[in-house]
Amino acid sequence: MSPAIELIAINKSFGAVHANKDVNLSVERGTIHGIVGENGAGKSTLMSILYGFYEADSGEVRVNGKPIAIRSPIDAICAGIGMVHQHFMLVEPLSVVDNVMLGAEGGAMLRAGEAKVRAELARLSKDYGLEIDVDAAVGDLSVGLQQRVEILKALYRGADILILDEPTAVLTPPEADALFGLLRSLKEQGKTVILITHKLREIMAITDRVSVMRRGEMVATVETANTSPPELAELMVGRRVLLRVEKEEKTPGAPLLEVENLSVVDSRGVLRVANASFTVRAGEIVGIAGVAGNGQSELLEAIAGMRQPVLGSIRLEGQAIHSSAHNPHQMRQLGLLHVPEDRLRTGLVPAFPAFESAILGFSHEPHLGRGPILDHDRLIADLAKKMEQYDVRPPAPRLKSSKFSGGNQQKIVLAREIERNPKVLLVGQPTRGVDIGAIEFIHRRLIALRDAGVAILLVSVELDEIMNLSDRILTMCGGKITGERKASETNEQDLGLLMAGVTDEAA
Amino acid sequence: MSAPLDLPRWADTVLVPAISVVAAFLVAGLVVLAIGENPLTATRWLLQGSLGTGEGLGFTLFYMTDFIFVGLAVAVAYHAGLFNIGGEGQATLAGLGIALVLNNLTFLPGFLLIPLGILGAAAFGALWAAIPGYLQAKRGSHIVITTIMFNWLASVLIVYLLVNVLREPQSMNPETRAFPDQSHIPFMHDVFAAFGIEIPASQLNLTLVLALAAAYFVWLLIYRSRLGYAIRVVGSNPSAAVYAGISPARIIIIAMVLSGALAGGLAVNELMGYQHRLLLEFTSGYGFVGIAVALMGRAHPVGIILASLLFGILYQGGAELAFEQPAITRDMVVVIGGIIILFAGALDGLFRRLVAHLFARQKLARA
Numbered sequence: 001m002s003p004a005i006e007l008i009a010i011n012k013s014f015g016a017v018h019a020n021k022d023v024n025l026s027v028e029r030g031t032i033h034g035i036v037g038e039n040g041a042g043k044s045t046l047m048s049i050l051y052g053f054y055e056a057d058s059g060e061v062r063v064n065g066k067p068i069a070i071r072s073p074i075d076a077i078c079a080g081i082g083m084v085h086q087h088f089m090l091v092e093p094l095s096v097v098d099n100v101m102l103g104a105e106g107g108a109m110l111r112a113g114e115a116k117v118r119a120e121l122a123r124l125s126k127d128y129g130l131e132i133d134v135d136a137a138v139g140d141l142s143v144g145l146q147q148r149v150e151i152l153k154a155l156y157r158g159a160d161i162l163i164l165d166e167p168t169a170v171l172t173p174p175e176a177d178a179l180f181g182l183l184r185s186l187k188e189q190g191k192t193v194i195l196i197t198h199k200l201r202e203i204m205a206i207t208d209r210v211s212v213m214r215r216g217e218m219v220a221t222v223e224t225a226n227t228s229p230p231e232l233a234e235l236m237v238g239r240r241v242l243l244r245v246e247k248e249e250k251t252p253g254a255p256l257l258e259v260e261n262l263s264v265v266d267s268r269g270v271l272r273v274a275n276a277s278f279t280v281r282a283g284e285i286v287g288i289a290g291v292a293g294n295g296q297s298e299l300l301e302a303i304a305g306m307r308q309p310v311l312g313s314i315r316l317e318g319q320a321i322h323s324s325a326h327n328p329h330q331m332r333q334l335g336l337l338h339v340p341e342d343r344l345r346t347g348l349v350p351a352f353p354a355f356e357s358a359i360l361g362f363s364h365e366p367h368l369g370r371g372p373i374l375d376h377d378r379l380i381a382d383l384a385k386k387m388e389q390y391d392v393r394p395p396a397p398r399l400k401s402s403k404f405s406g407g408n409q410q411k412i413v414l415a416r417e418i419e420r421n422p423k424v425l426l427v428g429q430p431t432r433g434v435d436i437g438a439i440e441f442i443h444r445r446l447i448a449l450r451d452a453g454v455a456i457l458l459v460s461v462e463l464d465e466i467m468n469l470s471d472r473i474l475t476m477c478g479g480k481i482t483g484e485r486k487a488s489e490t491n492e493q494d495l496g497l498l499m500a501g502v503t504d505e506a507a
Numbered sequence: 508m509s510a511p512l513d514l515p516r517w518a519d520t521v522l523v524p525a526i527s528v529v530a531a532f533l534v535a536g537l538v539v540l541a542i543g544e545n546p547l548t549a550t551r552w553l554l555q556g557s558l559g560t561g562e563g564l565g566f567t568l569f570y571m572t573d574f575i576f577v578g579l580a581v582a583v584a585y586h587a588g589l590f591n592i593g594g595e596g597q598a599t600l601a602g603l604g605i606a607l608v609l610n611n612l613t614f615l616p617g618f619l620l621i622p623l624g625i626l627g628a629a630a631f632g633a634l635w636a637a638i639p640g641y642l643q644a645k646r647g648s649h650i651v652i653t654t655i656m657f658n659w660l661a662s663v664l665i666v667y668l669l670v671n672v673l674r675e676p677q678s679m680n681p682e683t684r685a686f687p688d689q690s691h692i693p694f695m696h697d698v699f700a701a702f703g704i705e706i707p708a709s710q711l712n713l714t715l716v717l718a719l720a721a722a723y724f725v726w727l728l729i730y731r732s733r734l735g736y737a738i739r740v741v742g743s744n745p746s747a748a749v750y751a752g753i754s755p756a757r758i759i760i761i762a763m764v765l766s767g768a769l770a771g772g773l774a775v776n777e778l779m780g781y782q783h784r785l786l787l788e789f790t791s792g793y794g795f796v797g798i799a800v801a802l803m804g805r806a807h808p809v810g811i812i813l814a815s816l817l818f819g820i821l822y823q824g825g826a827e828l829a830f831e832q833p834a835i836t837r838d839m840v841v842v843i844g845g846i847i848i849l850f851a852g853a854l855d856g857l858f859r860r861l862v863a864h865l866f867a868r869q870k871l872a873r874a
Contacts, residue, residue: 304750305752306749306750327752328749328750328751328752329752330752332752338750340750342746345744345746345747346744346746346747346749346750347747347750348747349739349740349743349744349747350743350744351743351744352739352740352743356736359736360740360747360750360751361750361751361752363733363736363737363751364733369733372732372733372734373727373731373732373733374731374732374733374736376731
């Protein structure tokens with residue numbers, strides 16, 4: 001039997017960037033095939049070629065043994081390929097039925113199409129155990145169910161081959177498990193699944209085979225049963241990496257950051273953080289685990305002074321922060337620094353040269369210039385030194401901030417904050433979109449800071465990261481802190497339940 | 508993901524605009540051809556009239572002075588992410604400021620009166636821009652809408668004042684009495700004559716030097732100062748500004764104040780340098796030309812000076828052209844100006860993409 005998908009000698013360049021170099025890939029029918037690689041390794045480009053977003057410069061695509069030309073997503077859909085994007089392509093106010101029907105209405109009037117969609121959805125949910133309220137507005141569904149709608153859309157369009165791009169990035173652990181259950185039953189029904197991810201744990205848990213990409217090339221395809229996470233990581237990076245940074249047990253010192261009954265509303269007036277209280281001590285990393293969008297972002301922003309809390313108080317080194325002094329500028333002066341969650345929107349200015357992004361938040365510092373004028377030579381020299389210490393590549397202070405890879409941008413932001421000797425450091429998603437090699441570096445830096453007595457509040461949606469780095473873990477769900485655990489005394493299932501809002505009292 | 512648009516600096520700031528201008532002239536040539544005139548002769552008249560004679564050059568540089576000020580005004584606001592299209596109104600109010608200062612402080616000597624007049628222009632222009640700035644910063648009223656409304660307000664206000672309040676009682680013209688002699692900014696031909704150099708007489712006056720100084724000041728402000736840094740952060744990434752502890756509202760108001768003050772330079776050149784009285788509609792729509800100038804100059808002072816020169820050539824040469832080749836009317840010249848704006852401003856991305864593509868290819872071939 002010929003493979004479901006064969007890609008032969010695919011090449012694709014963007015300007016001078018050779019995103020895919022002679023890539024070969026063969027995916028057997030009825031299997032789950034993982035594709036791993038660092039950011040910029042060419043995974044997304046390859047899948048975009050398969051789904052018709054880009055055309056390859058050269059090479060051949062075969063579906064079920066037949067060479068075909070895929071020039072647009074429509075060609076891909078006709079060939080039985082469906083894609084579930086990382087960012088959902090759904091119309092939130094419309095119902096599940098309407099979303100599935102969108103683009104496949106089957107005529108000028110909706111009635112016939114709708115009947116067909118309902119019948120088909122009923123059959124699909126029976127076959128795969130995909131239960132869903134087909135009349136609910138998509139916007140009211142949980143993220144996990146929204147993803148299910150995306151999968152239903154692809155199946156309704158007759159997809160035999162399903163591509164999922166980082167599907168678990170937005171899911172709680174239980175939701176991820178449900179997704180994997182669904183993928184297994186799809187496989188049993190003879191469907192082929194291609195799973196793009198950077199989480200090696202998921203690769204090991206669910207795939208049959210896994211292909212590794214590095215710098216635009218396909219470096220290996222192996223049977224999942226015959227490999228291990230360290231081996232995959234080494235293939236991805238091209239050298240040995242430590243997946244887990246070692247840290248010693250330490251007794252934390254005095255409380256540096258104390259948050260009491262903090263409540264925060266967003267710009268639309270919706271309560272995002274409800275009554276949060278906790279303490280972070282010197283030499284301690286406190287991790288906040290939670291699915292994205294459960295108030296962690298607002299909590300960080302409120303502590304940093306970017307948002308005024310509606311209620312509650314914050315103490316730094318025991319000193320209460322008056323609300324008039326509670327702004328980012330003052331908080332920095334007091335030694336509370338902040339590595340924000342979203343580098344590109346908040347942490348730096350993409351259009352600025354790196355040396356200008358490297359003073360964001362500190363442009364008032366007297367030593368950076370004379371009077372009102374900034375000393376560019378000095379800024380460039382300063383950053384050049386930091387780039388060496390933090391191994392930023394390329395070490396080019398004048399290069400536009402947006403031209404650096406995610407990991408290197410993050411190192412620029414980290415260098416800026418860490419080198420100013422924080423007492424308290426807020427860190428949001430330190431390794432989102434960062435390649436494995438840089439993750440190791442960033443984790444080491446954070447541990448070193450903790451050992452030096454800095455109080456670190458870490459927010460991450462990567463549970464592994466939280467468990468790996470934190471001394472204590474708080475979980476957040478729906479804006480509330482639902483639990484607190486010592487990192488050494490908990491596990492994924494336990495945290496998963498807390499993150500889903502099952503509190504200690506209820507359990 | 509789109510193809511990366513990486514260009515060497517010189518290509519970005521010189522080559523691409525140059526290609527745009529050439530393309531614009533080619534298309535404009537076709538238009539001239541279409542009405543049965545010879546585009547080559549037209550081009551000759553245009554250049555001859557603007558650069559070919561000392562007098563023509565003087566007028567070209569006079570217009571250029573106007574355009575530098577309004578171009579800089581648009582650029583400063585643009586760096587803060589604001590589209591200030593109120594240059595007309597701000598310059599009009601600046602004219603009022605000049606008239607109030609000069610005609611009320613007639614007893615002062617020139618070396619005091621001239622700087623005070625310039626300050627009056629800057630202050631009134633700044634005030635007229637600060638109100639929309641404040642409304643944008645604190646109330647979220649869109650700056651484009653409010654500055655347009657303020658253009659109209661300025662226009663009716665000045666008509667009212669000139670007809671009912673400031674007009675000389677015995678005059679029928681809606682204009683103030685002439686400014687005192689010592690307040691006139693010296694004509695360039697007079698300055699040169701003082702050094703024994705004879706140049707043809709024109710409206711060109713020392714305000715040109717002020718305009719070039721303003722361009723340097725704006726460069727220093729935007730690209731080198733802490734304040735300019737804050738302005739660019741707000742314009743390019745407002746949420747990064749909040750993170751950095753920079754108040755977008757404060758920066759928006761400051762940027763508009765600076766923008767309005769710069770727009771006041773137009774009134775300085777026209778009124779203190781040439782007309783020597785406040786009269787109706789002295790801004791002649793140049794405030795809007797500033798938008799095109801800033802777009803074409805990519806909001807960089809050097810680009811703005813070059814774009815101002817080009818528009819100076821168009822205005823002065825266009826007038827000559829309309830005179831020498833009557834089939835090409837003033838309206839026709841406006842059309843040509845419009846084509847240049849279209850190519851240099853709106854279609855800029857077209858050539859940028861093309862050039863970037865060529866560069867990428869060349870790079871690949873070399874690799």
